[in-house]
Amino acid sequence: MNPLLEKFNTPFETAPFQLIKDEHFLPAIKEAIVQAKEEISHIKKESKPDFVNTIVHLENSGEKLSRVASIFFNMNAAETNEEIQKLAREISPLLSAHSNDVLLDEDLFDRIHKVYSQKEELDLTTEENTLLEKTYKSFIRNGALLDASGKKRLREIDQKLSRLGLQFGENVLKETNSYELVISNEGDLEGLPEGVIEAASQTAEEKGKPGKWVFTLAYPSYIPFMTYAANRELRKELFIAYNTKASKGDALDNREIIKEMVQLKNERAKLLKYPNFAAFVLEERMAKDEKQVMDFLQELLQKAYPKAVAEMKELEAFARKKDGLEKLQKWDVGYYAEKLKMKKFEVDDELLKPYFELNSSIKGVFQTAQKLFGITFEENTTIPVYHKDVKAYEVKDENGAHLAVFYADFFPRAGKRNGAWMTIYRGQKRKGNKEQRPHVSIVCNFTKPTKTKPSLLTFNEVTTLFHEFGHALHGMLADGTFESLSGTNVYWDFVELPSQIFENWCYEKDCLDLFAKHYQTGEPISKQLIERIKKAANFHQGYQTVRQISLALLDMAYHSTDPSKIEDIATFEREVTKSAELLEPVEGTQMSASFSHIFQGGYAAGYYSYKWAEVLDADAFELFLENGIFDPETAHSFRDNILAMGGKEHPEILYKRFRGRGPETNALIKRAGLEIQEN
Structure with missing residues (x-):
């Protein structure tokens, strides 16, 4: 029996992780593809094509395949191993081929085209019209109008891109996991906080090196070392290790993969009559x-x-x-910035961390959501999870009715990629009289508890928690008919608005008072400390903004430049980002080979979205500031017009409905303290 193919006999039909084994995935995917093909075949045999028997039935097809694939790829990101990675290399081309089979099916497209051509006569709701437009465009944008040779080549490209993206991610993960900075001399720990040292000692024990200290390229290890370690040479060593990932000329080198990926994306765009991949996106x-x-x-x-x-x-x-440093290098920035921030604002991570114990912060984010939207979270230990560190919650609405399942996965481990993200195991939709509620997860890499301390978050980790939870709210509060238009299924440069706006609450006293209490004394964070946090919020905002822009420029360059002109990755990167360079480049280092957002994730030609959404979130939060950060009317308007709506309508329409006008950049310029540059 394959549990992935059976009805999930679990609370809320959640994934039965306790029953799933690695060997279940491939046969389940293959069988689900067969089922999906039968559903497509049935659509093509329907009588005269109409909106329901063609567009809606297509929307609802492949449900089992979608469910199994989401579980598999979420495991490949959060709890992978060599077997899962091997399976991914086999499964991804199968899914890509199936997707092409659907999108390049001439008979199916003919039905869609017939429905689309009579759309003016159809009495469709706004959401139905959006689904029709999106369905028709997705076929056009995926080769429906190509001739036979063009369709064949598009299939080949999609297969290759699928494999290359997986390989890119695997290489980065292996590089991250394989590096260790082993410290034997206690003097080399100078400057590091006690909790960081204890965590490094614990890591050393786990890696079979008792009596030593081990630092890795995982964020909770790398960032504190770069921020506090007084040993400049070791900071340099760690910096170079981090910034040469997957670019050492060995089997894990991603540079040739990048060249092939951008060439294939460019070719794909030109096949579809776009000047380049950026234009297509x-x-x-x-x-x-x-x-x-x-x-x-x-x-x-x-x-x-x-x-x-x-x-x-x-x-x-x-x-x-301070130290007689002749020239500031990139591995010095975090270290001296932290000390300068302390001098100017009397606030740093070590001062703040005792107020942000993880469990207390989680309760705080739940309470914030409750005050805004009336929803509540109850841990449910009967819901299966995929790792002992993961917690599952039932989410209820203001009337106590079931709203969603929420998974929280917070600590680094070998099978989990770096960074933080929100993902969905099951989306929200309505089918007939039955509504399917979503199963949503956030995955982070926060500081683990040690033998003497609980998990204490840096303030940056607190904002990350709120950020990913904002994405989760977008998924959990979804209220649509069609899953492909529900929750976070919106334009990519709009999807960061719910996450980034939610970060703003971290700086507000009324929110911090809910949960920011000293983990030992229970003393609430003081008004003075909150004021210092707010004053320090703009510290090095110019630097941070320029860094984000440099990454966005690099992304756009890769996806709009003629690939034949990209010879050396490091040289190309340096050339396109030099207008945003602030410090002398470090020979041999580059970002591209581990830029997973654009070569493994979905941000290709879209990394600018973070800054774009900052304009939206700063402008939107101004309304909360004007009316009160927990003002019920403003919160309900944001829920109804943004979070619940998903992709039913164009985001510009949704934003104007909430804000009463289009977004203005002034709020971001003001918040980031950049207005002083204007003449």
């Missing part, structure tokens, strides 16, 4: 074309760069005065 974004993106990035760069230069000059002068 941006056709379905709020920022409609490359010019709009580049104008947006250049406008921000113009405002942020002078401030960033001033920040680096101040930091270099501070380092020179």
Whole structure:
């Protein structure tokens, strides 16, 4: 018996992780593909095509395949192993081929085209019309109008891209897991906080090196070392290890993979009559074309760069005065920035961490959601989970009715990729009289508890928690008919609005008072400390903004440049980001080979979305500030017009409905402290 193919006899039909074995995935995928093909075949045999028997039935087809695939790929990101990675290399091409079989099916497209051509006569709701438009466009954008040879080549490209993206991610994960900075001399730990040292000692024990300290490239290990370690040479060593990932000329090198991926994406776009891959992607974004993106990035760069230069000059002068440092290098920035921030604002991570114990912070994020939207979270230990660190919650609405299942997975481990993300195991939709409620997860890499301390979050980790939870709210509060338009299924440069706006509550006293209490004394965080957090919020905002812009420029360059002109990855990267360079480049290092967002995730030609959404979130949060951060009317409007709506309507329409007008950049410029650059 394969549990993936049976009805899930679990609370809320959640994934039966306790029964699933690695060997179940491939046969389940193959069988689910067969089922999905039968469903497509049935659609094609229907009588005269109409909206329900063609568009709606297509939308609802492949349900089992979608469910099994989501479980599999979520495991490949959060709890992978060599067997799962091997399976992914086999499963991804199967799914890609099946997707092509559907999207390139001439008979199926003919039915869709007939329905689409009579759309003016159909009495469709706004949501139904959006589904029709999206379905028709997805076929066009995936080769439905190509001739036989074009369709054949598109299939080959999609198969290759599927394999290359997986290989890219596997290489980064292996590189991250294989590196260790082993410290034997206690003097080399100078400057590191007690909790960081204890965590490194615990890591050493886990890796069979008792009596030593081990630091890795996982964020909770890497970031504290770069922030506090006084040993400059070791900071340099760790920095170079981090920034040479998957670019060492060995079997894990991603540079040739990058070249092949951008070449294939470019070829795919040209097959479909687009000038480049960026143009293909941006056709379905709020920022409609490359010019709009580049104008947006250049406008921000113009405002942020002078401030960033001033920040680096101040930091270099501070380092020179403090330690006689002649020249500030990239591995010095985090270390001296933390000390300068403490000097200017009397606030740093070590001062704040005792107030942000993980369990207390989780309760805080739940209470914030309850005050805004009336929803509650109850841990449910009967819901199966895929790792002992994962907790599952039942989410209920303001009337106590079931709303969603929420999984929380917070600590690093060998089978989990770096970073933080939100994902969905099951989306929300309505089918007839039955509504399917979503199963949503957030996955992070926070500091683990030690033998003497609970998990204490840096303030940056607190904002990450709120950020990913904002995405989760977008999924949990979804209220649509069609799953492909529900929750986070929105334009990519709109999807970050719910996550980024939620970070704003972390800086507000009324929110922090809910949960920021000293883990030992229970003492609430003081008003003075909150004021210092707010004042420090703009610290090095110029630098951070320029760094984000440089990554967005790099992304756009990869996906709009003629690939034949990309010879050396490091040289290309340096050339396209030099307008945003603040410190001397470090020979041999580069970001591209581990830039998973664009080569493994879904941000190709979309990394600008983070800054784009910052404009939206700063502008939207201004309304909460005007009316009160827990104002019920504003919260309900945000829920009804943004979170619940998903992709039913164009995001510009949804945003204007909430805000009463289109977004304005002034709020972001003001919040980031960049307005001083204007003449």
